[in-house]
Amino acid sequence: MPLILEFKSSTFSVPVLVLSSDDLPVIEQRLQDKINLAPEFFKNSPLVLDLHEINKQGYNIDLVAVTEIIRKAGMFPIGVRGGNAQQNKQALELLIPIYSNHIGGVLAEAQKPKATEPEPKAELDFVTSTLITQPIRSGQRIYATGDLVITAQVSAGAEIMAEGNIHVYNSLRGRALAGVQGNTEARIFCFDLQAELISIAGIYKVSEDLDETSRGKPVQIYLQDQALIIKDIVQHH
Amino acid sequence: MARIIVVTSGKGGVGKTTTSAAIAMGLAKKGHKTAVIDFDVGLRNLDLIMGCERRVVYDFVNVINGEAKLNQALIQDKNCKNLSILPASQTRDKDALSQEGVGRVLDELKKDFEYIVCDSPAGIEKGAHLAMYFADDAFVVTNPEVSSVRDSDRMLGLLASKSRRAEQNEEPIKEYLLLSRYSPDRVKLGEMLSVDDVQDILSLHLLGVIPESKSVLNASNSGTPVILDEKSDAGQAYADIVARYLGEERPHRFIDDKKGFFRKLFGSK
Numbered sequence: 320m321p322l323i324l325e326f327k328s329s330t331f332s333v334p335v336l337v338l339s340s341d342d343l344p345v346i347e348q349r350l351q352d353k354i355n356l357a358p359e360f361f362k363n364s365p366l367v368l369d370l371h372e373i374n375k376q377g378y379n380i381d382l383v384a385v386t387e388i389i390r391k392a393g394m395f396p397i398g399v400r401g402g403n404a405q406q407n408k409q410a411l412e413l414l415i416p417i418y419s420n421h422i423g424g425v426l427a428e429a430q431k432p433k434a435t436e437p438e439p440k441a442e443l444d445f446v447t448s449t450l451i452t453q454p455i456r457s458g459q460r461i462y463a464t465g466d467l468v469i470t471a472q473v474s475a476g477a478e479i480m481a482e483g484n485i486h487v488y489n490s491l492r493g494r495a496l497a498g499v500q501g502n503t504e505a506r507i508f509c510f511d512l513q514a515e516l517i518s519i520a521g522i523y524k525v526s527e528d529l530d531e532t533s534r535g536k537p538v539q540i541y542l543q544d545q546a547l548i549i550k551d552i553v554q555h556h
Numbered sequence: 557m558a559r560i561i562v563v564t565s566g567k568g569g570v571g572k573t574t575t576s577a578a579i580a581m582g583l584a585k586k587g588h589k590t591a592v593i594d595f596d597v598g599l600r601n602l603d604l605i606m607g608c609e610r611r612v613v614y615d616f617v618n619v620i621n622g623e624a625k626l627n628q629a630l631i632q633d634k635n636c637k638n639l640s641i642l643p644a645s646q647t648r649d650k651d652a653l654s655q656e657g658v659g660r661v662l663d664e665l666k667k668d669f670e671y672i673v674c675d676s677p678a679g680i681e682k683g684a685h686l687a688m689y690f691a692d693d694a695f696v697v698t699n700p701e702v703s704s705v706r707d708s709d710r711m712l713g714l715l716a717s718k719s720r721r722a723e724q725n726e727e728p729i730k731e732y733l734l735l736s737r738y739s740p741d742r743v744k745l746g747e748m749l750s751v752d753d754v755q756d757i758l759s760l761h762l763l764g765v766i767p768e769s770k771s772v773l774n775a776s777n778s779g780t781p782v783i784l785d786e787k788s789d790a791g792q793a794y795a796d797i798v799a800r801y802l803g804e805e806r807p808h809r810f811i812d813d814k815k816g817f818f819r820k821l822f823g824s825k
């Protein structure tokens with residue numbers, strides 16, 4: 320019998336929008352500000368809406384209106400998580416699937432159709448890691464919601480962004496931005512530092528500001544007292 | 557199964573058309589039925605390099621629009637009957653090409669030809685995108701200078717993400733580096749990047765180095781692909797490239813400053 324279809328399990332990296340306010344005009348403005356930073360990246364991007372924070376703070380939010388804002392901004396909401404029973408019901412009416420917080424990757428597991436209970440208290444972090452083995456060429460952009468691991472080179476003119484850590488086991492010649500959602504604990508590790516720009520939680524250095532002694536070396540980069548520290552991975556004695 | 561080769565670069569004036577003409581002729585002379593297509597709508601010049609500009613009746617756009625049959629537009633090369641040229645339109649603009657139309661013409665060519673060489677226009681816009689979209693193999697032509705290498709890198713990113721193979725999750729396009737207009741003297745003076753510099757930046761399989769050579773200009777003035785000038789350094793470089801592409805092992809040449817041997821043998825070029 321010819322193969323007509325089959326189910327495969329696959330993991331995708333999808334940006335997650337965490338809301339902490341119920342002020343719709345402000346949300347719309349901030350969202351647009353974020354998108355303007357990397358318009359090509361966000362264009363037609365799928366997006367998961369995280370309501371955990373907003374519910375924790377006791378706000379309520381009109382899911383229909385938020386969905387509209389997201390669509391207007393050129394993105395496609397493909398999931399809601401951390402919602403309460405009423406929000407989940409609203410999401411299903413909008414044909415948006417519901418994800419529970421403890422799934423490892425957004426689309427990694429079959430949906431639980433009756434996940435209409437309020438979230439249990441357990442606050443598990445959303446950690447995925449994205450592995451890339453092909454070179455990231457000039458003009459390409461990569462965004463990872465968790466850690467980003469790249470075994471090939473990152474060319475000048477390329478941009479890699481992660482909400483978590485970035486590891487590049489090759490030459491890093493492009494721009495690397497770790498902790499892009501504000502995680503100051505995030506680090507960048509690379510095998511050969513020749514970056515055009517490095518940034519952690521928004522604090523950055525451009526190529527010109529890089530210390531010549533760290534250029535071309537395996538280094539790790541982290542934040543200490545609001546300053547980027549670049550250190551050899553291999554400590555010399 | 558026919559293979560579609562795109563000759564691409566991002567940057568203009570690096571030698572794409574020179575290369576397309578040379579390798580198409582090289583493949584044909586090795587006995588493979590080959591077609592070469594000019595995708596540079598509005599700036600056609602492949603027909604000049606191939607010396608068939610006075611035999612153009614219909615062009616690529618006519619075929620796409622159904623105004624001519626494919627075999628009415630194909631021009632058989634005067635030197636080699638295995639080789640056919642599909643010229644670009646000089647009078648239309650780039651929007652005359654559509655993905656569906658290009659796909660249709662390529663499918664038809666695949667029935668009759670073993671290799672289809674697509675000469676890409678410069679840039680990364682529609683024309684260049686359509687030239688590479690259906691490719692199986694990409695010959696990335698680069699000059700040993702930073703801006704050209706950067707543009708090639710950009711093009712490699714598009715080959716890996718915006719091609720048919722990428723979109724349909726098939727095996728990726730095979731990418732080859734052709735380093736053209738290479739001049740060991742100028743590399744030595746630090747005026748040009750070396751082969752190693754370029755490979756370090758692009759990390760790509762080097763198919764061959766084509767030296768900067770007067771023979772290229774002579775060939776294009778006479779309307780014969782430079783590969784037919786068997787005594788010329790550039791002609792030999794292209795012959796090596798075709799042989800390597802077809803699986804032969806040949807040592808790389810024209811990288812070092814050792815011009816003595818050929819100079820002595822064939823006279824200065």
Ligand SMILES: Nc1ncnc2c1ncn2[C@@H]1O[C@H](COP(=O)(O)OP(=O)(O)O)[C@@H](O)[C@H]1O
Nearest residue numbers: 568569570571572573574737767768769772773
């Ligand atoms: N190896 C070479 N040595 C010297 N001149 C070359 C060489 N390759 C190309 N050229 C010249 O460079 C110019 C651009 O070449 P062309 O093949 O038309 O580039 P493209 O198609 O990439 O725009 C032409 O004038 C051509 O004669």
Ligand SMILES: [Mg+2]
Nearest residue numbers: 572573596676
């Ligand atoms: Mg050209």
